[in-house]
Amino acid sequence: MAEVKGHCDNAFTKVRDLLASNIASEAELGACVCVNIDGKNIVDIWAGHTDENHQTEWQENTIINVFSCSKTITNLAVLICHDRELLDVNEKISKYWPEFAANGKENILVRNILSHSTGVAGWEQPIAVQDVCDVQKSTALLAKQAPWWEPGTASGYHALNQGHLAGELVRRVTGKSLKQFVAEDIAGPLGADFQLGAVEKDWSRISTLIPPPSLAAETGAAGLSADSVSMKALTGPTPDALFALTPEWRNAEIGAANGHGNARSVNRIMSTISRGGEVDGTRLLSQKTIDLIFQEQTKGTDLVLLKPLRFGIGYGLPLKESVPWIPDRRVCFWGGWGGSSIIMDLDKKMTISYVMNKMGAGTVGNPRTVGYIEAIYDCVDKMSNGTA
Template sequence: MASNEVQGQCDPKFAKLKELLAANVASDEELGASICVNIKGKNVVDIWAGHIDEERKQPWEKDSIVNVWSVTKTITNLAALIAVDRGLFKVDDKVSKYWPEFAQNGKEDVEVRHFLSHASGVSAWDQPVTMEDVCDVEKSTAMLAKQAPWWAPGTAAGYHAINQGHLVGELIRRTTGKSLKQFVADELAGPLGADFQIGAQEKDWSRTSTLIPPPALPTEFFSALDPNSPAIKTFTGPPLNALFALSPAWRKGEIGAANGHGNARSVNRIMSAVSLGGEVDGVRLLSPETINLIFQEQSNGIDLCIGQPIRYGIGYGLPNPVSSPWIPEGRRCFWFGWGGSMVLMDLENKMTFSYSMNKMGAGTGGTPRTISYATAVYEALKQ
């Protein structure tokens, strides 16, 4: 079977989804991608197509994995909610209760929920900082503890693009004794049999996809912004080159906001815990009470870093008719990865939709491809 042909299984109701993936691969909109839809605990769609290399010599296989960028945050924040569920900390606790060093420079009142809703005021690192620093999790986490917030914590949200995993991960380490990477392996991926990891072990590099970077932002985009704004400081502290994600330093690191490796199936397997009321095939990760925390709105306005209206709950984005009109309102939560990847948890339909790919589109909030796939899912659900 040619690699451009869609492989896997797809319920006939979701035929349009399969057709969209096939068309995007055939037209080179996609190089390689995977899509999974789980409803009431059953994968009704689990498909993949294309290649994991630009030369198109290696087909995207059932077990191909890719860096999913900020979709990693959904699993990191699920880890935090599991810790909450176990009574290790509360979302309203002050971070300094568990991480005393973080109280420096005006951060003494930062609460756990501020980490989980991008409201801590510490959305990246003060300069100077390099990507090598970021990959040294002990060093870069200590740097975050020392710096002052860029806005009054809790008063606004500003996307913690690369450092949310450092912040949440340190809470996990202080309260469980495990690194975030180990906690995800032991408490989420392992029990659920999900092929997902923070970073990527060297033994898995041969099945790990390359990445095609997104189009560069025009220079006027940056020149129009105040150089002291949280947006500029976040996206230059440090600047991120998509191809750095292919480096050994990145793959061996623990960047819980951005270096998760998996595919649509494995992300879906873990995150369906939210859609299914906390339990997947007899493995309970969350109580209904903890799931309800996700839907406590923390902010609903212009994100100081992304510059778009975003509605944050605890750990996840919530539907916003302005910025994501294609996501129905109600008990649904989601997040995207840079370039287009996504996972969406729909508790009303007990449905989880996930998409991962290697040819990155522009932006951090879903691409036209992402939107077309998700829209096709909801059209099928209406039938």
């Protein structure tokens, strides 16, 4: 088996062995897994390589673009603003961002951004990824658009633009850019190695990526008409995994998709929710705000991803039809394009994170993702039953 580095409690050797097996079989190139229970990292492991030539080993401080796992931190930023009474998730977006009221959007609520239900799931064409990197320009375009469906009635995954919408709210109510807020109010206080974009001094420790099938192909949207919500969202603009390795992407602030970190740092931040709002003496959320997350906003076939999903305020909620590997209890989660995942299990005071560089098919997790999560829960159950 391949060598796995880091720490793994004896009760979780099944998880370590699975990572080793996946690396050895080349199902994985490089990856890391972290499990925190009640404030302790009982699993913090990594293995494999950061390049296809197997010249550079994945290190403890390797970071990578985690794509939509970025949304979990971006939405946390909005919830922190709510907790500080700088905004109200039940208030109209236009109260804080008047320009957003254009074209019939005056009554859309902040929580509609956090549940992918604004009706503005992407940009009107023509738009390129390079345009999205100009956050001021591309955010202004979103403010001018009309919704593609009746806001609040269904989710339509805001794959690339959720961070623009949420980030503009953060900027309006705090005076800080989203990137600055994440650095100064979240990652910094928690000592987490996470950033939106990536400063140039860190580029040498960023892993490469192996792209998956296109999102349109894997969701089935490729066969739809060009004016369908799904095709408009997934081609406005078309995501390009390898563009994430360019200076232009790394220098931008794409709150929905260009966060850089690893399983440990994402876990550190998101354990805020699993641990009741406080991490090692740093409180970011009250229990009252955490409870808001579990207020169901939408449930049904997502208009962009074309699969059943259930959203609360900021995060996905368990739904057996689409994520049977996530327990149906007080759990919230989301993943990143290619398979990365972050799960906050409040009943267990547990946070699970997985980050990898060999991207697979699947919009809320690939088979490797599922394997790690099921192995972790099996170990937890055996530990609880005294059979570990």
